[in-house]
Amino acid sequence: MKIKSLSRWLCVTAASLMLAGAGASQDVPASRYAVLKDSAGLSALALRDAIDPLFDPGEGPDVGETRALIVMRGGEIVAERYGDGFSPESRFLSWSIARTVTGLIAGMMVSDGLLALDDPAPVSAWRQTGDPRAAITLRQLLQMSSGLQHREDWQPGASSDTLAMLTGEGAADQAAFAAAKPLVQSPGETFAPSAGSSMILAGIMTDRLTGSSDPAARRAAMARFLAARFAGPLG
Numbered sequence: 001m002k003i004k005s006l007s008r009w010l011c012v013t014a015a016s017l018m019l020a021g022a023g024a025s026q027d028v029p030a031s032r033y034a035v036l037k038d039s040a041g042l043s044a045l046a047l048r049d050a051i052d053p054l055f056d057p058g059e060g061p062d063v064g065e066t067r068a069l070i071v072m073r074g075g076e077i078v079a080e081r082y083g084d085g086f087s088p089e090s091r092f093l094s095w096s097i098a099r100t101v102t103g104l105i106a107g108m109m110v111s112d113g114l115l116a117l118d119d120p121a122p123v124s125a126w127r128q129t130g131d132p133r134a135a136i137t138l139r140q141l142l143q144m145s146s147g148l149q150h151r152e153d154w155q156p157g158a159s160s161d162t163l164a165m166l167t168g169e170g171a172a173d174q175a176a177f178a179a180a181k182p183l184v185q186s187p188g189e190t191f192a193p194s195a196g197s198s199m200i201l202a203g204i205m206t207d208r209l210t211g212s213s214d215p216a217a218r219r220a221a222m223a224r225f226l227a228a229r230f231a232g233p234l235g
Helices: 003-019 044-055 097-111 138-142 161-167 171-179 195-209 215-234
Strands: 033-036 068-073 076-082
Touching (some): 097 138, 097 195, 097 215, 138 195, 161 195
């Protein structure tokens, strides 16, 4: 995806939506939309005109493939569209959005007394005597300053720990793959974006919810926690 092109397009789109009046409601083909409706001062037609080019090849900016888009206004969904082959039931990779959610869940567990920010991170692989990684704290993992080796190079042909973790040798147990990396800098010394740190945190938090090593049981335990403490309150 071409980020700069997409950013410019979204700015123009946002401006056009702000300026669009509701006017008289017009018939809008909604077969491609799960939700599409007028909102105060904003017509469904204006929404459709701004959104359709993002999904229809050749009609909008070259921003790559758009799989899903939801527009909320005043706490209400006013437009919801999915690309071919996708639906409200589809599961999507959240990528870096998950880092924010991971931080929120960690904060909840700290508040609940299940975790402590400045205690050594409870990672079993680091508990061997003399392992320097034992000094890494939960706070440092959250702040992306653990000092662990983790290369996030997305260029074609580059050596990327993130890609190996998500789709390669580390895919079966991503938290363990990330935790096995060596320490290359002192913990807390340098900020470095790391999907590996997020995976380690996810493993730590799931360990606090269940002692099971079964992937299905672990997913179920985290799903219950998220439903009760995160998704449920959000509505």
